[in-house]
Amino acid sequence: MYIFTRLNRINEVKVKLFLRSILLFAVLINVVQAQNKAEKYVLVIHGGAGTIERGRMTAEQEQAYRDKLKEALQVGYDVIKQHGSALDAVEKTVRVLEDSPLFNAGKGAVFTHDGKNELDAAVMDGKTLSAGAVAGVTTLRNPISAARAVMEKSEHVLLAREGAEAFAKEVGLAIVDPSYFYTKERWDGLQRARQQDAKKQVNHATERLGGGIQDYKFGTVGCVALDDQGNLAAGTSTGGMTNKKFGRIGDAPIIGAGTYANNESVAVSCTGWGEFYIRNVVAYDIAALMEYKNLSVKEAAETSLAKVAKGGGNGGLIALDKEGNMAMPFNTSGMYRGAVTEEGVVEVEIYKD
């Protein structure tokens, strides 16, 4: 009898332990699932990387940036929540940023050396690998929508300047007078850039040609999104560099450099010193590092950005993989950025620390 009692007690203990283990396991699974869920992002945006430091903006200015970033994220999230496409979400989100004077894209575009606003934009559909872009347009209110029209309504990928504008007009996009893009802030920025150039007292023409790029690059807006069909999309829009000359085209409208999306890997939008992004084919390099070397989106994004830094460039980027993992590295003092999770949790940041 003693032996039986003893065995029963042991069994009882074992059963209790077993049940407790199951309970603990279930709790752990819940925790892990909750963590995974919380980490799934559906939309990520940036409003440009650059010299953005605490104390250089008033509290009101900072709040205006945060509010606009949140508004843009909410617009894109609403599309995805209602089972819309990543492509629609990207276009609508970027339009919000283009229509704001706060960012260097659309309405808030910087001025070229000649006092014009020349806008670039690109969009890419990760499902079909189709892409569209416009470069150097001066009369299109929303370059991101023109980029999408190029993708969907022409057999081309990249249209430039007057040709791109003629195309946009033909397909019925909103045309504005170039004066629409005037903002006092950007105009003053050009005057400062010109003065800085003049101070340099450079000796011959060629030294002047790219003068002062370091100081005046700024801005660009971008968005990457993942919809509930598993489709990725990316879009970028910019006014380029203050004081830019000679019809310079940056990385934003270059597929593979500033913008790329592929359902097999990742959607990317870059911001920063465009020339370094072009030379390092940054957006596609991230996709290649993920697809060919099995790097995570964070590892790939950081590896590619390190190449930009190694070459002497700076900036940042946003990347979103097909699982909803995201990365938003930058090597400047700040980058306007934000993300929204599958549950609609909105996060917005500006500074590095």
Next chain:
Amino acid sequence: MYIFTRLNRINEVKVKLFLRSILLFAVLINVVQAQNKAEKYVLVIHGGAGTIERGRMTAEQEQAYRDKLKEALQVGYDVIKQHGSALDAVEKTVRVLEDSPLFNAGKGAVFTHDGKNELDAAVMDGKTLSAGAVAGVTTLRNPISAARAVMEKSEHVLLAREGAEAFAKEVGLAIVDPSYFYTKERWDGLQRARQQDAKKQVNHATERLGGGIQDYKFGTVGCVALDDQGNLAAGTSTGGMTNKKFGRIGDAPIIGAGTYANNESVAVSCTGWGEFYIRNVVAYDIAALMEYKNLSVKEAAETSLAKVAKGGGNGGLIALDKEGNMAMPFNTSGMYRGAVTEEGVVEVEIYKD
């Protein structure tokens, strides 16, 4: 004694066999070395992929193409033989092809829908990863030299249209009247393209926008080179597509799409239906497949070209790796192409078979 004789005879046979083996081995090593030597290429060019079929050219026309390809190869080879840089070799070689009316670049550029010649070119230095490009220029005799000037004399990578021309003028490049680019063959080509467009009787504007691309894409010239310092360089120059509209920019001036060079991997120049090369970031994809997946230059080039074909595009490319191995795949009926080995052996081909 019999045993000794027997042993001696066996030894004698063994010694003879041994000596013969050594001789055979030495011969084999020589053969292998000779083969390896013969396989090391220092310069590869293309003069465009497309519908190039036997019997569509006269013997004289075909000979003219072969002669010009050989001349271009010889010019580039002379640079490398005299310890010049891969970059110099690429520029000089491409200039020969640009100055000939036979190819769709420089002098022989095709006409846009509006009856203009809008030229694109890019160059990249594999040693420094610096790059330069021009798009949509109408008055620069040698766009490849303008691309090099952008690389070396500005901080930009890509300049477009009037701006690029103003820059080229400022740095002293050869400016020509747009009429320099008139050739009867190309003008007639535009008229045929327009007629073909008209026959289609398409119903609304958007269907017309990219009309007939398949039939009129053609040409582009390119060169990749490896110098005796182990430096790679790539250059591409084109008049784009006959009948192109809306300021369309193809893959040639897009770093990573039509042109790429990196001493760590490969130099690439593409030709074909540009939009597919942009979407697939072909030139950089080849470099990534080699660097991240350890594919050979042949495997990488074929893998990337297969992506172009899968998407519905066609064309070809040339690629040269840091060891002097080359690939020149194409999926059209022909591609004007040629290569020169370290010993100065010149090879020129036109058709697939």
